[in-house]
Amino acid sequence: MKESAKSRATFVLLAGIARPLMNILMSKKWEGTEKLPAGGFIAAPNHCTEIDPIVIGHMLYNQRRAPHFLAKSGLFRAPVLGALLRATKQIPVERSTAGANRSLQVAQEVVDAGGAIIIYPEGTLTRDPDLWPMKGHTGAARLALKTGAPVVPMAHWGAHEVFPRYAKRFHIFPRKTVRVLVGEPVDLSAFADRPMDRTTLSEATDVIMDAVTELLATLRGEEAPAERWDPANYNQAKHGRFVERGSHQVKGESSAADDGSLDQEAESGK
Numbered sequence: 001m002k003e004s005a006k007s008r009a010t011f012v013l014l015a016g017i018a019r020p021l022m023n024i025l026m027s028k029k030w031e032g033t034e035k036l037p038a039g040g041f042i043a044a045p046n047h048c049t050e051i052d053p054i055v056i057g058h059m060l061y062n063q064r065r066a067p068h069f070l071a072k073s074g075l076f077r078a079p080v081l082g083a084l085l086r087a088t089k090q091i092p093v094e095r096s097t098a099g100a101n102r103s104l105q106v107a108q109e110v111v112d113a114g115g116a117i118i119i120y121p122e123g124t125l126t127r128d129p130d131l132w133p134m135k136g137h138t139g140a141a142r143l144a145l146k147t148g149a150p151v152v153p154m155a156h157w158g159a160h161e162v163f164p165r166y167a168k169r170f171h172i173f174p175r176k177t178v179r180v181l182v183g184e185p186v187d188l189s190a191f192a193d194r195p196m197d198r199t200t201l202s203e204a205t206d207v208i209m210d211a212v213t214e215l216l217a218t219l220r221g222e223e224a225p226a227e228r229w230d231p232a233n234y235n236q237a238k239h240g241r242f243v244e245r246g247s248h249q250v251k252g253e254s255s256a257a258d259d260g261s262l263d264q265e266a267e268s269g270k
Contacts, residue, residue: 006087007089008066014084015061018058019062022055022058024172025162025170026159026162027177027178028058028178028180029177029178030062030180030182031180031181032181033063033182035182035183035184036152037150037185039114040110040111040112040113040115040116040117041111041150041152042111042140042143042144042149042150043056043116043117043118043154044119044121044152044154044208045120045155046120046126046133046156047124047125047126047133048159048160048165049125049163049165049167050125050163050165050166050167051159051162052120053067053069053118055178056154057069057118059180060118065116067118068089068091068110068118069090070090070107070118070119071085071091071092071093072092072094073092073093073094073099076092091103091107104139107143107147108143111147112149117143119139119143121133121139121140121209122136122137123136123137123238127231127234127236128225128229130225131160131165132213132216132224133228134228134230134231135209135228135231135232136206136208137205137238138201138202140205141191141201141204141208144186144188144204145191145192145200150185151208152182152185152186153182153183153212153214153215154180154181154182154215155180155181155215155216155218155219156179156219157216157219157220158177158178161176166241179219181216181218183212183214186207186208191204209228
């Protein structure tokens with residue numbers, strides 16, 4: 001995507017701050033970056049800790065691809081953070097049908113212009129106790145089928161050791177390595193001529209989540225669970241922070257890249 005001079009300058013400023021800090025916090029190993037499409041695409045990574053967006057953003061920026069995240073609309077009202085999000089053309093989203101429609105429209109404009117949209121299909125940090133990808137929302141699949149943009153599955157592993165899920169501090173020593181594995185674009189051609197209903201979107205989402213899970217299994221050198229974790233089966237909310245040992249829900253989790261609000265449009269039946 002052709003960025004404005006202001007957007008490029010802001011990205012350079014933020015990267016100048018963030019990249020040295022990331023290099024201090026962790027070693028990095030990026031694999032499969034040659035699979036990133038030349039044109040617009042949707043990146044679909046797993047989500048297991050709050051610093052995931054910085055990890056993926058760092059990787060994409062180093063590949064000369066400015067990352068565009070879907071960020072909760074409330075973040076845009078923060079005095080300094082909101083200005084930075086707007087300057088770098090991040091996409092505000094709301095958990096309502098109207099908000100989802102607006103988010104999809106802006107996201108489509110970005111990918112049509114050759115940009116990279118990062119969407120976490122899980123919608124929030126995974127509830128899986130072992131940090132495997134959980135059941136996905138349909139927003140990434142919906143955007144892909146509407147725009148024709150390729151969905152690039154990604155998995156990363158190691159960031160949770162530096163900043164565990166819901167942690168209050170970083171664990172820098174001993175030094176950890178964060179690995180990112182980029183996969184081949186997901187083949188969604190089987191869904192192209194089907195009606196964009198709940199069944200189609202759910203099946204397409206499963207294909208995306210299968211690809212993400214397979215990449216993570218490769219990174220971890222382990223076999224993924226036979227059945228993907230579904231929060232609904234454990235009386236867990238789809239969004240927001242939760243306490244793993246118990247059912248108490250805590251509001252206010254801040255996810256920088258979220259598929260949940262895009263999913264609202266699909267749930268409305270549109």
